[in-house]
Amino acid sequence: MRVTRCPRCRAEDIAADAHPARVLNNGAEARLFVCRGCYRPTELEYRIGCETTGASYRPLPIREALAGLHEFYVARLAECEDPNLLVEDDERAARSAPIRAALADVDRRLAIGPVGDRDT
Ligand SMILES: [Zn+2]
Numbered sequence: 001m002r003v004t005r006c007p008r009c010r011a012e013d014i015a016a017d018a019h020p021a022r023v024l025n026n027g028a029e030a031r032l033f034v035c036r037g038c039y040r041p042t043e044l045e046y047r048i049g050c051e052t053t054g055a056s057y058r059p060l061p062i063r064e065a066l067a068g069l070h071e072f073y074v075a076r077l078a079e080c081e082d083p084n085l086l087v088e089d090d091e092r093a094a095r096s097a098p099i100r101a102a103l104a105d106v107d108r109r110l111a112i113g114p115v116g117d118r119d120t
Contacts, residue, residue, distance in 0.1 A: 021034045022042070080095050
């Protein structure tokens with residue numbers, strides 16, 4: 001079964017527990033999703049990178065972060081439910097359930113409207 005590895009530590013499967021972070025790529029902001037453990041260090045590195053290069057740092061707006069997560073989980077779910085993927089139905093269900101739950105949580109938070117600055 002396909003696993004979506006955290007691009008930073010390459011250990012955690014982030015398919016159902018991703019955290020939006022950013023990196024500086026040739027001085028430009030690039031978005032990526034990392035695992036829970038990598039979220040803070042990645043964002044801190046981004047912040048330090050901004051300060052080093054004189055770019056202005058701004059926190060990732062929560063709704064942008066949630067919208068990105070929504071797309072990420074929808075894509076993971078589509079991968080999971082791809083009929084060309086040869087897995088047993090129960091394995092498919094077991095794999096997609098946590099992604100579905102994570103997507104529902106993101107959508108619930110998006111639906112609430114403006115929310116405070118919480119970590120995602
Ligand atoms: Zn990680």
